[in-house]
Amino acid sequence: MSRLIAPFGAAHLSRHDYNVMTQNTESHDAMTATPQLELQHLIDTNDQAFVVIDRDYRIVAANQRYVEAYGSTAHALVGQHCYAVSHHASRPCHENGEQCPHQALFERGEAVEVLHTHFHADNQPERTRIRGHVLRGMNGERYLGEQLFPLEADAGTDCDAMQMVGQSATFLSCIDNLARVADSAASILLFGESGVGKELAARFIHVRSTRSGGAFIVINCAAVPESLFESELFGHERGAFSGSSGQKKGLYELADGGTLFLDEVAEIPMGLQAKLLRVLETGEFRRVGGTQTLKADVRLVSATNRRLLDEVDEKRFRLDLYYRLAGIDVTLPPLRERRDDIPALATLLLKRLAGGKRACYLDSSALATLRAYEFPGNVRELRNLLQRAVLTCRDGVIRAADIQLPITTIPIPQNAQSLADVERAHIRALLDTHAGHRSRVATALGVTERTLYRKLKRYGLS
Numbered sequence: 001m002s003r004l005i006a007p008f009g010a011a012h013l014s015r016h017d018y019n020v021m022t023q024n025t026e027s028h029d030a031m032t033a034t035p036q037l038e039l040q041h042l043i044d045t046n047d048q049a050f051v052v053i054d055r056d057y058r059i060v061a062a063n064q065r066y067v068e069a070y071g072s073t074a075h076a077l078v079g080q081h082c083y084a085v086s087h088h089a090s091r092p093c094h095e096n097g098e099q100c101p102h103q104a105l106f107e108r109g110e111a112v113e114v115l116h117t118h119f120h121a122d123n124q125p126e127r128t129r130i131r132g133h134v135l136r137g138m139n140g141e142r143y144l145g146e147q148l149f150p151l152e153a154d155a156g157t158d159c160d161a162m163q164m165v166g167q168s169a170t171f172l173s174c175i176d177n178l179a180r181v182a183d184s185a186a187s188i189l190l191f192g193e194s195g196v197g198k199e200l201a202a203r204f205i206h207v208r209s210t211r212s213g214g215a216f217i218v219i220n221c222a223a224v225p226e227s228l229f230e231s232e233l234f235g236h237e238r239g240a241f242s243g244s245s246g247q248k249k250g251l252y253e254l255a256d257g258g259t260l261f262l263d264e265v266a267e268i269p270m271g272l273q274a275k276l277l278r279v280l281e282t283g284e285f286r287r288v289g290g291t292q293t294l295k296a297d298v299r300l301v302s303a304t305n306r307r308l309l310d311e312v313d314e315k316r317f318r319l320d321l322y323y324r325l326a327g328i329d330v331t332l333p334p335l336r337e338r339r340d341d342i343p344a345l346a347t348l349l350l351k352r353l354a355g356g357k358r359a360c361y362l363d364s365s366a367l368a369t370l371r372a373y374e375f376p377g378n379v380r381e382l383r384n385l386l387q388r389a390v391l392t393c394r395d396g397v398i399r400a401a402d403i404q405l406p407i408t409t410i411p412i413p414q415n416a417q418s419l420a421d422v423e424r425a426h427i428r429a430l431l432d433t434h435a436g437h438r439s440r441v442a443t444a445l446g447v448t449e450r451t452l453y454r455k456l457k458r459y460g461l462s
Contacts, residue, residue: 049148052135055106057081057092060143069120069148082146086118101132105144109134115172118148125167127151127175151179164200165348166341170333175204177330182208186327187280189265190303195380196332198303199263206259211299214258217251222264229272234279236288252285256296265302265325266311273318280324300325313451335375335382342370342382349383350398353390360390365400373405424459427452431461 043050049066053059062070062077070085071077082102083089093116094100104110111132118128133145151172164175181188182205190198199218206216224232235250252260262268268276279285283295302325311317335342343362350359362370366389375381389402417425427441434440442452455461 046147051077051082051146051148053082053102053144053146055142057083057102059085066148069126070118071121086116088119088123101130101146102144105132105134105142115151115169115176117167117172127167127172129176129179151175164197164204165344166338167344168338168340170338171341174330174333178204179208181205181328181330183210184328185299187300187302187325189308189326189329190301190332191307191329192303192305192332193334193376193378194305195378196334197379198305198332199261201330201332202259202261202263202301202303205301206261206299209259209299211258215255216259216261217255218261218263219251220263222267226269226271229269230275231288233272233276234285234287237290247287250285250287252279252298253287253294253296255298259299259301262300262302262325264304266304266306266308266317268317270316270318273321277318277321277324280321302326310451313448335378339371343367345379345382346370346386349386350390353383353387358396360393360396360398362398363400366398366403369400369403369405420459423455424461427455427459428461 043052043061043063046063046065049063049069051059051062051066059077059080059082062074064074067074067077077085083092087093087096089096092100092102094103098116099112099114101112101114104112111134113129113131116128116130117125119125127150129149129151131147131149133147135143135145166172166175178201188202188205190201192198192201202218203216206212219232221229231248231250233250233252235248235253238246280300283297284293285296286293308317308322308326312319312322335345346362346367347359350361354360370382370385377384385403385405386398388404389398392404393399393402427445430441430444434444438449438452438456442449445452447455
């Protein structure tokens, strides 16, 4: 009689008990068998959802966390195919192009960690990190133990404008990265092109963090006049300047115990950067016109669509502030790198644009048009395109002709060089002229040596 060894080294489930469990007519008796109760007790102690699966993709046992998410009772889950329960599919996930921990274990003998989108019993999707465990019976038979880590809290996907939507490998990897950094207390710098959803990512981090019960305060650094920036950030006392008729708390103070999101952080006035650095290092600040030193416990998340190190080279951003902001840096993928998410994004956006009425939908030609487009404006541009298409489509069906993409009619000469080619040739000529002396070349170009070094590396020039 063989026995299943649980991940923590205890033997619990006999082969006979398992065979009985997979027979529908006798599964209830099997669930009450002592070995199965011992296995159930072991996996129920796991803080995350945990399920045990055999070589034939059938569920052997599941803990209470898994049962609550994917089924009403353990009795109902045992014997079902894992892909039917978690993916609501009729075939294994690797046959649908996903990396499958079951295939990795039983075909290659590997225990892997993967990212999947699972569907709960109510058909709601949940992005999940799955960690596979090798479980062995006394006679050597193998089982797969799957430990599931949800990547987002229930409120983490909500926003007034839209949700974070996507199932592509690139997007799931990004969500996984955001979920990991949310657990850290370090400041976070988000980099991404305009329209990729940097505020949504910041809100996601806040909701996943230990500060989720605190405030999430947003300041768009590009939208605040330089003369008012310090007052907006740190507040002011009555009479601090003309027009200040009363005391006002700044956004930094209002974020005490929560998260402050600095959007377009590269736009912070140079004169205020030193003050901000001091506040971030000590947590202490004074309101404009005040003498009392105040303290606030704030977690900082910043975002920019510029390379801040280039801004440092151009003397527009302080290097010490950069290192204080970029405790952890995360790059958000542009829409053109996750084209598989366009249908789901479009469906959600069209639903929101409908305002409670019947939503329009895209036919295959419109979807093909959107998939082929580069989207320099990313999700924001997608929304604008759909908004115009809703006004021009007929019968609620958006066709390719309704997608009004920007027209580029400027002819490009066949022998024209790209800007990068011109710059590469110019730098190479300067290197020859100055015998490879980098400081002289940098001076001739009007850039710092650090910027020159990056250009040399980019163009493959020694």
